């Protein structure tokens with residue numbers, strides 16, 4: 001009798017967990033501050049009780065920007081985080097970074113002050129790159145990254161990668177579309193991009209384009225199809241400087257595996273596709 005009651009209880013608990021689709025459901029009697037997820041993984045109650053803070057950059061319409069009438073940070077990322085966390089009863093909140101993306105990652109010294117000083121737990125929508133993976137971890141990508149390509153000044157006479165030498169190539173400093181990415185995707189190891197021909201430009205894409213226009217270098221690595229690339233000669237196919245796209249970037253000691261599981265449920269429910277339609281974006285990686 002006592003046994004069958006336990007069995008019944010077990011199925012009731014199991015049923016509740018599967019109705020919610022997404023786990024964390026405390027199993028009575030099993031314990032020591034642990035919550036058993038359906039796939040047998042355990043999550044400490046401390047982790048579940050924690051509020052996970054997601055840092056989001058600004059100037060990233062329609063994903064994250066400031067509403068000019070209310071001053072509130074709005075966009076697709078805020079809705080996505082709220083819905084994914086809600087799906088699994090996880091406590092989440094966002095931290096708006098505005099222009100201070102270097103608090104998430106500063107390529108000049110490979111630091112991630114905001115993550116390492118524990119101002120927040122994750123940085124939203126960062127490209128998974130080999131360099132960043134040396135110090136940080138990523139969830140599964142949920143958005144595609146903007147593709148990159150090498151563009152030449154029309155007066156340079158350069159039409160293929162082989163024509164470049166000995167001209168110099170401009171890159172935006174501290175950005176993931178870097179010389180490593182160009183070497184990997186456009187030079188294929190055979191013609192190695194000589195470090196002495198690499199020019200790093202401090203500033204944004206407008207500055208890189210200005211310097212290309214002024215022939216400070218004849219070739220630049222630029223986001224495909226960006227404003228200002230129309231008059232240039234695209235000398236390579238487009239390529240992806242990330243591994244799989246944009247994801248949540250975390251410290252290596254933060255267990256964010258719950259995010260991937262919840263996101264999968266969120267995607268399966270159709271909510272992800274709906275959100276991407278609402279924001280009219282083709283950059284979602286539908287699971």
Ligand SMILES: *[C@@H]1O[C@H](CO)[C@@H](O)[C@H](O)[C@H]1NC(C)=O
Nearest residue numbers: 137138139140252253256257
């Ligand atoms: C990195 O993140 C993935 C996905 O969340 C996770 O499965 C993996 O265990 C993490 N690795 C480390 C070292 O934390």
